[in-house]
Every structure is written in structure tokens, then in C-alpha cells.
Amino acid sequence: MKRERRFLTILCCLFLLIRFLAFSSVAEVKVYRSVETEKKQIALTFDDGPHPRLTPKILEILARYNVPATFFMVGQNILNYPEAARAVINAGHEVGNHTFTHPHIASLNENAIFEEIGKCEETLAELCEYRPHLLRTPQGALTPNLENCLLEDDYILVLWSLDTRDWDNKSTATIVRAVLDGVSAGDIILMHDYIGYNSKTPEALEQIIPALLSQGYEFVTVSELLGIR
Ligand SMILES: [Zn+2]
Numbered sequence: 001m002k003r004e005r006r007f008l009t010i011l012c013c014l015f016l017l018i019r020f021l022a023f024s025s026v027a028e029v030k031v032y033r034s035v036e037t038e039k040k041q042i043a044l045t046f047d048d049g050p051h052p053r054l055t056p057k058i059l060e061i062l063a064r065y066n067v068p069a070t071f072f073m074v075g076q077n078i079l080n081y082p083e084a085a086r087a088v089i090n091a092g093h094e095v096g097n098h099t100f101t102h103p104h105i106a107s108l109n110e111n112a113i114f115e116e117i118g119k120c121e122e123t124l125a126e127l128c129e130y131r132p133h134l135l136r137t138p139q140g141a142l143t144p145n146l147e148n149c150l151l152e153d154d155y156i157l158v159l160w161s162l163d164t165r166d167w168d169n170k171s172t173a174t175i176v177r178a179v180l181d182g183v184s185a186g187d188i189i190l191m192h193d194y195i196g197y198n199s200k201t202p203e204a205l206e207q208i209i210p211a212l213l214s215q216g217y218e219f220v221t222v223s224e225l226l227g228i229r
Pocket residue numbers: 047048098102137138139
């Protein structure tokens with residue numbers, strides 16, 4: 001009888017231990033703003049495109065310096081300008097998902113978020129035969145609903161460590177200063193290849209790339225920076 005009770009106690013303890021281990025290993029959402037690296041590597045990212053005029057202009061500058069970048073595209077814009085989207089992919093750059101309509105994520109439930117991510121993904125697959133594994137939300141939003149979506153999906157959320165504020169009608173000189181004064185190894189730099197007014201991004205890029213190359217920086221895609229490809 002005594003032996004039986006001891007056996008039951010051990011069984012109960014084992015059960016509690018297993019439950020504790022199961023609940024303490026909660027999955028975590030993968031979010032990156034920069035990486036710690038010994039190498040002098042940085043990643044340029046361009047959001048909101050593709051744009052029929054700005055995207056080819058930016059591609060031309062990147063090609064001239066043989067610099068790779070990552071483009072976080074909006075599904076609707078891929079639908080409207082598939083040639084520009086394909087030009088990005090054919091040039092060997094990386095493409096990430098930036099939702100279908102660029103909504104305010106904070107106002108969306110999980111189903112609506114899944115739909116936004118899924119529709120952008122489908123558009124990229126159908127028109128460009130490309131499957132992204134990186135996601136950037138509009139305004140870099142990270143809400144509990146989005147976290148739940150990311151736990152079910154296999155996307156990696158990529159935000160940024162250096163905002164050039166090129167979206168904020170800044171002068172070329174201000175954008176260039178923001179990067180040259182603020183940059184450090186492992187940075188993910190936020191720029192835009194779709195801006196609704198007179199964009200200074202290409203002009204700024206013309207100065208930023210040679211200046212950083214002369215400082216010994218190496219430009220890589222986000223996946224290369226994260227060491228996942
Ligand atoms: Zn955006």
C-alpha cells in the first residue's frame with residue numbers, strides 16, 4: 001500500500017513537471033530591427049512600391065554600385081505595376097510582404113490581417129512567381145492580433161533601426177545626413193520607393209551608397225544580414 005502511494009506521488013510529480021515544461025516553452029514571435037554583427041554589413045530596405053517611375057530609377061542606382069537591397073512591396077502596387085515588381089526580382093534583390101492595401105494594422109482583427117498578408121503573398125506568387133518569407137507591417141505596427149498571426153504563419157517580422165524619414169518631405173541633404181550620422185554595423189535602413197509627392201529618395205541614394213562604400217560598409221539583403229540565406 002505504502003509503495004503504491006509513493007508510485008502515485010511520483011506519477012503526479014512527473015505529470016506536473018511535464019505540464020510546467022510545456023507551458024514555459026511558449027513560442028516567440030521573430031522580430032528584427034537590426035542585428036549584432038562583427039561585420040560592417042547593413043541592409044537597405046525600400047517600402048510601399050513598386051512604383052512605375054521611382055522603382056526603376058532606384059534599381060538603376062543600385063545596379064551601378066552593384067548593391068543588393070530588400071523591397072517590401074504592397075500587393076495592390078504589384079497588381080498595378082507588375083513589370084516594376086518583376087524588374088526588382090530579376091535584378092536579384094529580395095522582396096518582402098508589406099500587406100495588400102497598406103492598412104492600419106491596429107484596427108484589424110486576426111482574420112483581416114491574415115487576408116492582407118495572404119493577398120499580397122498570392123499576388124507576388126501569381127505575377128512574379130516569388131514566395132516571400134519576410135514581412136514588414138505598415139508603420140512597423142506590432143499588435144497582439146498580429147503576433148498571433150505571426151505565430152501561426154512562418155513569416156519573420158522585419159522593422160528597422162534607422163529611419164531616413166524620406167517619407168516626410170525631407171530635403172536630400174537631411175536624408176543623407178540622417179544616414180551618414182546615424183549608421184552603424186547591423187543596421188536595417190528604412191527608405192521608400194513609392195512616395196506620393198516629389199521623392200528625394202533616388203537623389204539621396206546617389207550620395208549615401210558611395211559614401212558608405214568608402215567607409216567600408218557592405219550592403220546585403222535583410223536575409224543575408226540575418227544569416228538566414
Ligand atoms: Zn509602408
